[in-house]
Amino acid sequence: MSRALTQAIRDIADERQLPWELVREIFEESLKEAIARKMDLTGDIQIRTSETTGDIRIVITQKVVHRPKEPGEITLRQARKYDPDTKVGDTIQISLAPEDFPRSVVIVAKQLLLERIEKEERHRIAEEYRKKVGILVAGTVQKIDRYNILVNLGGAEAILPVSEEIPGEHNYFRQGGNIRAVVLRVDEKDNIILSRTHPSFLKRLMEFEIPEIADGVVEIKAIARIPGKRAKVAVASNDPKVDPVGACVGNKGWRIKPIVKELQGEKIDVLQWSDELVVLVSRALSGARIITQKVDNERKEITVVVEPEDLPKAIGKSGQNAYLASRLVDYDIDIFSPEEYERESVLNIAEFTDDIKGRLIKHNLCE
Incomplete structure (x- = not known):
């Protein structure tokens, strides 16, 4: 059973792309809590898991007392299940292997392990997205409720609050439909928060749709928005031969129109930047x-x-x-x-x- 558990830990580490040592530590902490819950053994619990041999050994140090009041204390009756010769006042060491556990311990340990692995994985993903604040992302609408849209980004879940939606577009989205936004922030609970109202959303859309901006020939200097109504974008050209406003708007507005459509009809004024205020x-x-x-x-x-x-x-x-x-x-x-x-x-x-x-x-x- 020890080797089977060790292999399961290794599989989880590989599947979730987490370090073996981290998964091992989470497993050992989960097992300690399961032992405390289901076997009423607390205090000094030492668990050793060997990646090489696959062996798992558990040593629990307990003090024998009449009435346990502190962690690490055990009654004489409980102690004599493991050492028939023990007496009150003794300190005993209980050596166990996974085969010695009741089934309830294994079930609780597994449940705790998966919960903590999921939390750790969520934190790892959140750390990745903390580096992506302001970046344009595309995903699929997973769930819509009164206050939020849950978005599947492929390997991560994000939240688009109603407050970060363009006014009036909440009912426009459908479950399973595509959606674009920028990463606004990652909060203290590791929730990835998206926005479609932030000026950076318009900036990223223009970078995506207009090659001269993507290539750095035209530079966005400033943006101001009233989401869903109107926006102003000041642009400058790094090439005297390129008209920055014309490059952004396109012939008959064909370059700016897809962006206006994405922004639910938001009128966009593109103007040439000047260093003179x-x-x-x-x-x-x-x-x-x-x-x-x-x-x-x-x-x-x-x-x-x-x-x-x-x-x-x-x-x-x-x-x-x-x-x-x-x-x-x-x-x-x-x-x-x-x-x-x-x-x-x-x-x-x-x-x-x-x-x-x-x-x-x-x-x-x-x-």
Whole structure:
């Protein structure tokens, strides 16, 4: 029986791709707990498992007492089952082999072993996915409930919470269907958490769909999203011959359309990156004609004055355009018409320098 158990341990180690020593340690701890539960023997339990010979030896040290109160104590009646000559106060060593165990010990030990192996395997997989945070993964929908979607990633299970789904798409998925997401995090319980709302999901989709991005010719510099509604992506080209916006959008939008479909119709604005903040802000505001703007780098705030007829465009529906532009450039942006500025006494447009205005004119962003 010892050799059969040792072979079973070896098979589990090979099947689960776990080190022999680790599986052996888990087996010995499981066997100790099973002995304590089913044979009422606790305290100093020594188990030796030999990978070479396959032998398993168990030595349990017990102190004989009238009434056991501490681990490692045994009654005289129990002790005399193993040593008929023992007496109260003696310390005995009980030597056992797996053949000596009642069947209940073997059943409990096996159950504990499998539970702990599964936990260890889950932890190993979790450690692998901790290195994959932000990476695009594809899987199969395994189960859908009110709060989560359980996803089979092939060798690992992951959770897509409703909070990380694009709004309105929960009922779109079906059990057995395909699903893509990014690894958001691995929590303290080793749960792999996915996301379809994080900006990195859009970034990874663009890397997957657009060869110039995958090859490093076009670089994504910044992303801002309102999942399922609208997104802005600032891109730059590392090759002067390549138009970064055109490469991403494609002829008649054929490159960006699959990404929009994956994001449940999320509108994606692709704009050219600029290291000049005033230029980047102007582009981020969807082509609204800017009269001038004022930057406060300490407070990370930008005040923008646009042509009155372009104010709705700059702000956008429900403020979406202004919000995304702010997130994209990582500054708070306040947008006003000239009349509103004067009324609020925020600034005097005439005080703006010709330098800022000149840079905007250079990029055809104001008149």
